[in-house]
Amino acid sequence: MKSKPKGKLIFRLFMISLIIYVTFLLADLGLFVYYYFSGENVVWNNYIFWYTLKRSYGAIIAIWLAEIFFTLINN
Structure with missing residues (x-):
């Protein structure tokens, strides 16, 4: 199987x-x-915001690892 270019x-x-x-x-x-x-607590707002950033970074890292793993298997 031909390997994909890294770029x-x-x-x-x-x-x-x-x-x-x-x-x-x-x-x-x-x-x-x-x-x-809506007038909720500001601490709750900050919690949601930082939780969001951590969650999105986690999803990105998981996708990177999956792509690299499948690339290594296919080559």
Whole structure:
């Protein structure tokens, strides 16, 4: 089986990561704005916001690891 060029793999990983990160960020920024204007506790807002960032980074790292793992298996 012919191996893929590394540049294409890195570009694909970057694009997938960017899409996931922006999706999580938009969804949770919406949540953040909702809680901010509904008069909830500010500590709760900060918790949601930082939880979101950690979750999106976790998803990106998981996808990177999966892509690298399957690339190593296929080669």
